Amino acid sequence: MFExxxxxxxxxxxxxxxxxxxxxxxxxxxGAITFKVEGxxxxxxxxxILPQTQCGxxxxxxxxxxxxxxxxxxxxxxxxxxxxxxxxxxxxxxxVEVIALDDEHGMEDSxxxxxxxxxxxxxxxxxxxxxxxxxxxxxxxxxxxxxxxxCTGCDLCVEPCPVDCIDMLPVVTGxxxxxxxxxxxxxxxxxxxxSDRELGRKDAAx
Amino acid sequence: xxxxxxxxxxxxxxxxxxxxxxxxxEFAGIPAQLILPVSQHIGAAASPVVQVGDxxxxxxxxxxAVGAVSVPIHAPSSGTVTAxxxxxxxxxxxxxxxxxxxxxxxxxxxxQPPSTRDFTQLDKATLVELIRNHGIxxxxxxxxxxxxxxxxxxPSNIKTLILxxxxxxxxxxxxxxxxxxxxxxxxxxxxxxxxxxxPEEILLGVEDNKIDVVAGLQDALKQHDFSALTxxxxxxxxxxxxxxxxxGGEKQLIEILTxxxxxxxxLPASLGIACxxxxxxxxxxxxxxxxxxxxxxxxxxxxxxxxxxxxxxxxLGTPVEYLLARxxxxxxxSNRLVMGGPMMxxxxxxxxxxxxxxTNCILAPTEAELPSPPPAQACIRCGLCxxxxxxxxxxxxxxxxxQGKELEKLEQHNIADCIECGACSYVxxxxxxxxxxxxxxxxxxxxxxxxxxxxxxxKVRFDARQERLDRLEAEKIAARQxxxxxxxxxxxxxxxxxxxxxxxxxxxxxxxxxKSALEAAQNASAPEQIPAATLATDIDDPVQRALxxxxxxxxxxxxxxxxxxxxxxxxxxARLEKARLKxxxxxxxxxxxxxxxxxxxxxxxxxxxxxxAALDAHDAT
Numbered sequence: 001m002f003e004x005x006x007x008x009x010x011x012x013x014x015x016x017x018x019x020x021x022x023x024x025x026x027x028x029x030x031g032a033i034t035f036k037v038e039g040x041x042x043x044x045x046x047x048x049i050l051p052q053t054q055c056g057x058x059x060x061x062x063x064x065x066x067x068x069x070x071x072x073x074x075x076x077x078x079x080x081x082x083x084x085x086x087x088x089x090x091x092x093x094x095x096v097e098v099i100a101l102d103d104e105h106g107m108e109d110s111x112x113x114x115x116x117x118x119x120x121x122x123x124x125x126x127x128x129x130x131x132x133x134x135x136x137x138x139x140x141x142x143x144x145x146x147x148x149x150x151c152t153g154c155d156l157c158v159e160p161c162p163v164d165c166i167d168m169l170p171v172v173t174g175x176x177x178x179x180x181x182x183x184x185x186x187x188x189x190x191x192x193x194x195s196d197r198e199l200g201r202k203d204a205a206x
Numbered sequence: 207x208x209x210x211x212x213x214x215x216x217x218x219x220x221x222x223x224x225x226x227x228x229x230x231x232e233f234a235g236i237p238a239q240l241i242l243p244v245s246q247h248i249g250a251a252a253s254p255v256v257q258v259g260d261x262x263x264x265x266x267x268x269x270x271a272v273g274a275v276s277v278p279i280h281a282p283s284s285g286t287v288t289a290x291x292x293x294x295x296x297x298x299x300x301x302x303x304x305x306x307x308x309x310x311x312x313x314x315x316x317x318q319p320p321s322t323r324d325f326t327q328l329d330k331a332t333l334v335e336l337i338r339n340h341g342i343x344x345x346x347x348x349x350x351x352x353x354x355x356x357x358x359x360x361p362s363n364i365k366t367l368i369l370x371x372x373x374x375x376x377x378x379x380x381x382x383x384x385x386x387x388x389x390x391x392x393x394x395x396x397x398x399x400x401x402x403x404x405p406e407e408i409l410l411g412v413e414d415n416k417i418d419v420v421a422g423l424q425d426a427l428k429q430h431d432f433s434a435l436t437x438x439x440x441x442x443x444x445x446x447x448x449x450x451x452x453x454g455g456e457k458q459l460i461e462i463l464t465x466x467x468x469x470x471x472x473l474p475a476s477l478g479i480a481c482x483x484x485x486x487x488x489x490x491x492x493x494x495x496x497x498x499x500x501x502x503x504x505x506x507x508x509x510x511x512x513x514x515x516x517x518x519x520x521x522l523g524t525p526v527e528y529l530l531a532r533x534x535x536x537x538x539x540s541n542r543l544v545m546g547g548p549m550m551x552x553x554x555x556x557x558x559x560x561x562x563x564x565t566n567c568i569l570a571p572t573e574a575e576l577p578s579p580p581p582a583q584a585c586i587r588c589g590l591c592x593x594x595x596x597x598x599x600x601x602x603x604x605x606x607x608x609q610g611k612e613l614e615k616l617e618q619h620n621i622a623d624c625i626e627c628g629a630c631s632y633v634x635x636x637x638x639x640x641x642x643x644x645x646x647x648x649x650x651x652x653x654x655x656x657x658x659x660x661x662x663x664x665k666v667r668f669d670a671r672q673e674r675l676d677r678l679e680a681e682k683i684a685a686r687q688x689x690x691x692x693x694x695x696x697x698x699x700x701x702x703x704x705x706x707x708x709x710x711x712x713x714x715x716x717x718x719x720x721k722s723a724l725e726a727a728q729n730a731s732a733p734e735q736i737p738a739a740t741l742a743t744d745i746d747d748p749v750q751r752a753l754x755x756x757x758x759x760x761x762x763x764x765x766x767x768x769x770x771x772x773x774x775x776x777x778x779x780a781r782l783e784k785a786r787l788k789x790x791x792x793x794x795x796x797x798x799x800x801x802x803x804x805x806x807x808x809x810x811x812x813x814x815x816x817x818x819a820a821l822d823a824h825d826a827t
Contacts, residue, residue, distance in 0.1 A: 052661035054668045062668060133667040152664045175245065178299040179649030182608065183582070183642045 054132035055154030080106035120165035127157035240523035247343035249275030263317030282521035285310035298552035340493035345485035372454030375547030393426035395487030509570035511540030591630035
């Protein structure tokens with residue numbers, strides 16, 4: 001062995017490298033099969049950030065397709081329900097620049113819920129077919145209604161309604177949904193120095 | 207002397223408690239109108255069981271509990287329900303909520319005679335039920351339904367029962383006067399709690415600025431044999447410790463009295479400790495022993511803008527306005543009204559708001575006494591807030607993260623453990639409203655979690671729908687392919703000469719024969735020529751038979767319209783005859799439906815006339 005290396009140093013080096021290559025190739029090949037990841041993990045991460053409204057305002061038929069499109073290089077500013085916060089989260093995840101929401105796809109709005117004016121409903125089932133999350137209950141020629149807890153506010157049921165009996169109403173916020181706002185430092189900002197403040201008050205009084 | 211521990215941080219703001227302590231508790235009286243929000247506790251709002259216009263008596267249930275985490279509400283005085291509508295409620299938001307409004311009649315009539323009960327004879331389930339049915343919710347701050355806190359599994363794992371007599375917040379003295387004047391009732395309430403919880407020790411924690419009540423409390427506690435109530439050796443003692451804000455926080459008090467810290471995200475019960483408010487204990491005593499629901503509480507009205515600061519026994523639902531008028535409130539000198547104390551209370555936006563189960567203080571300070579917050583300046587990183595924080599948090603870090611809306615960082619820095627005591631804001635030399643940042647951030651974290659849960663739910667539903675649509679589409683395609691395959695097979699069978707194909711051909715021939723027979727019959731002009739057997743007996747389905755019969759008649763009718771019309775006249779005559787018979791029968795027995803029968807006869811007559819007219823018209827043509 002040692003003699004062979006001494007007599008054929010070039011051949012020995014080639015063989016050694018070849019052997020190393022075979023071993024590592026086998027390890028990598030084995031690893032690629034055993035530890036194969038199902039699906040595209042980045043798509044799932046993007047999909048987790050998207051609001052799952054399934055509204056299609058981005059131009060794709062749902063949040064998952066848009067997530068796939070983003071993973072393939074589409075812009076991150078096409079999701080109005082996700083809004084600015086969503087764009088920031090996506091930018092963080094993908095390490096790209098934060099860009100403003102594209103107005104073409106809609107404006108960021110408060111969360112809304114579809115309500116069917118039930119006495120006007122003719123029972124055509126068109127909205128039921130349009131709803132991406134099966135949140136509308138009803139049958140042909142029977143009144144339909146929206147399951148409020150399931151509605152994502154995607155707006156897709158409004159368009160197909162032949163009698164225009166669906167309203168998108170803001171979510172009712174009661175006492176339990178109320179919360180404190182972050183303080184706005186500019187609201188209370190008077191003169192900072194105490195003696196100035198006294199002066200300001202006298203001026204205001206005068 | 208029992209060892210007490212110290213908590214981290216804390217502050218010593220001016221106490222300002224003596225003003226309201228000079229007088230004994232005074233009954234505030236019955237205001238002309240009582241406004242009772244249906245949601246005075248944490249959990250589901252109670253549901254009104256009275257109508258507008260109903261007369262209610264004192265102590266009558268006017269709204270019942272909905273679900274497990276809820277308590278009923280009772281009428282604090284007798285009167286008439288004049289409205290059930292949205293009114294401003296005692297809440298920092300200043301929002302309206304559903305309230306039951308009672309116009310009192312001043313007679314204050316109880317809906318049941320006074321009675322007393324021996325609680326030692328009652329079992330646990332009955333006691334818990336009594337506490338729930340009498341509308342008792344924690345009267346310290348949050349208003350958590352007491353029955354849920356006490357309804358624990360058997361055997362109870364609670365070793366220490368703590369009564370919170372700390373009342374660490376400046377100005378408030380409602381618990382102080384309660385300990386001073388109602389110690390007997392308080393001890394009874396503690397005895398009932400002891401029977402329910404079965405602790406090994408009962409600790410009544412009192413700050414040393416209320417040292418005057420200790421002797422009275424000890425005497426009152428001696429009246430009860432707690433070991434007999436719990437069935438094991440149980441000690442009960444009053445423990446005093448140095449005054450410091452906020453030692454009255456539940457977790458803080460537990461640390462002071464036992465040296466144990468409640469872990470993040472868990473309840474005191476996990477350490478075998480239960481904490482109760484003093485007002486709640488007194489309310490439990492009233493409910494169990496005197497059968498008196500929670501309809502009043504002790505509320506401090508104080509501050510320099512009121513002439514006579516004192517403690518009132520207030521009926522729940524009394525408007526703040528009324529209480530202020532009773533204590534000589536000077537609106538011009540007051541800069542704002544606070545419900546609760548100066549540290550954790552909230553500004554009242556409307557003085558018609560009612561006193562509720564958790565209202566311990568109404569504070570009416572002057573501008574000099576409690577100045578409006580000066581403008582906030584930049585954080586100078588002095589670290590005073592971290593020294594003052596009783597929960598050992600890092601308030602300035604939390605402040606940075608709150609400004610940047612870095613919710614994950616906030617969670618990592620345990621913002622959930624912030625008790626919103628306001629000690630950090632109090633010591634901040636830059637006057638930064640730190641607690642407001644934390645409150646907003648906590649709400650944002652809650653909102654984000656709720657949104658994420660909703661998004662996850664929507665995703666699952668979207669995927670399920672997509673899967674269903676795909677499956678239906680696949681089924682449709684499969685069905686179409688199956689049909690095509692079948693058609694192809696049939697064709698092949700016809701082309702080839704296998705026994706199956708012969709059978710099919712024979713069947714086809716039979717069908718063809720029947721069809722031609724039918725056609726022949728239809729072509730025949732006279733109806734009696736139709737081979738009735740083909741139509742009436744060969745078809746088993748009654749619907750098919752009826753259809754066939756109808757078709758036969760139509761065929762016949764087309765061939766001979768006069769016969770059809772003749773038959774119509776005959777059947778109408780028969781019907782008219784039947785209707786007349788029924789009418790005469792009805793008239794003889796004086797049936798109440800005579801009119802209906804008459805109508806039927808008239809209708810039959812008109813139908814007969816029509817049929818005859820049609821026949822005549824046909825004959826004429």
